[in-house]
Amino acid sequence: MTDQxxxxxxxxxxxxxxxxAPTTHGRKTLEDYRGKWLVLFSHPADFTPVCTTEFIAxxxxxxxxAARNTELLGLSIDSHYSHIAWMLNIKEKFGVEIKFPIxxxxxxxxxxxxxxxxxxxxxxxxxxATFLIDPEGVLRAMVYYPMNAGxxxxxxxxxxxxxxxxxxxxxxxxxxxxxxxxxxxxxPATPEAAMARAGEGYDxxxxxxxxxxx
Numbered sequence: 620m621t622d623q624x625x626x627x628x629x630x631x632x633x634x635x636x637x638x639x640a641p642t643t644h645g646r647k648t649l650e651d652y653r654g655k656w657l658v659l660f661s662h663p664a665d666f667t668p669v670c671t672t673e674f675i676a677x678x679x680x681x682x683x684x685a686a687r688n689t690e691l692l693g694l695s696i697d698s699h700y701s702h703i704a705w706m707l708n709i710k711e712k713f714g715v716e717i718k719f720p721i722x723x724x725x726x727x728x729x730x731x732x733x734x735x736x737x738x739x740x741x742x743x744x745x746x747x748a749t750f751l752i753d754p755e756g757v758l759r760a761m762v763y764y765p766m767n768a769g770x771x772x773x774x775x776x777x778x779x780x781x782x783x784x785x786x787x788x789x790x791x792x793x794x795x796x797x798x799x800x801x802x803x804x805x806x807p808a809t810p811e812a813a814m815a816r817a818g819e820g821y822d823x824x825x826x827x828x829x830x831x832x833x
Contacts, residue, residue: 629733629750635659635758636732640694643702644720647692649756656689656783657752658775661735661745665697665705669769673747675715676772688754689779691719695745696730699723737763749775751782788833801830 628636639648649657660677662670677691684691695702702721710716722729724745730736735745747764759782764770781792790802806827807813813826821829 629758629761631758631761633758634756635750635752636729638722638729638732640722640724640729641699642692642720642722643699643706647720647722649752652690652692652752653756654754656687656754656779657692658684658689658749658779659692659694659733659752660747660749660770660775661694661730661733662747663745663766664695665701666708669767670695671705671709671713673769673772674709674717675713677719678709678715678717680772680776681718683776684779687776687779687783692722693719694722694724694729694735696724696727698725734761751775751779753782753786784833790831790833793830801832804829804831 635649637649639646660673662673664670674693677693681691697705702723706717706721724730727736727745730745733748733750735748737746746766747768747770749760749762749764749770750758751760753759760778762770762775762778777795777797780798781796784790784798784802785792788802790804793801793803796802801822804821807816816826816829817823819829821831823829
């Protein structure tokens, strides 16, 4: 008889899986972040070099995320005390203070719910997964990296800004969009609207492809 593998329940544009977990800042629940964006990210293990570079990068960009009404929350299946020791080590050896909480997910409940455990990579460690959750608790983006390549914190921040801007302006974002660049106007949904698009004042290449400045 084979073991039953718990299937992740995290799906885009649906409510993010609820959690109630111990962290380096006390217990945290998903509901604690209601009204704010949340970047929930997992790492394979404390006291490992790639993970250390990622945490340093998140720590250095912490204030920029906060300015965007966004909280950071790390996770691995290491213990609470391992997290604390690692945070202190990063401050001592690299001069960087980790001010955001880290979940100690020893029973892997959060990792399993979010699909952070990928059997093809490891059965005992969370991969480099990042989840962006909006102020209503809806999961809006998921980004996975392999064990041997660190994620880009700058790209995660860029993605956050792009999604927030798209929400605020009812538009979509082209490849690698950054503030100050044109955004994409929603495509017309009827033949009549498509025919009228050229006269609507946008920078229109064809009826389905129009951009504008914010």
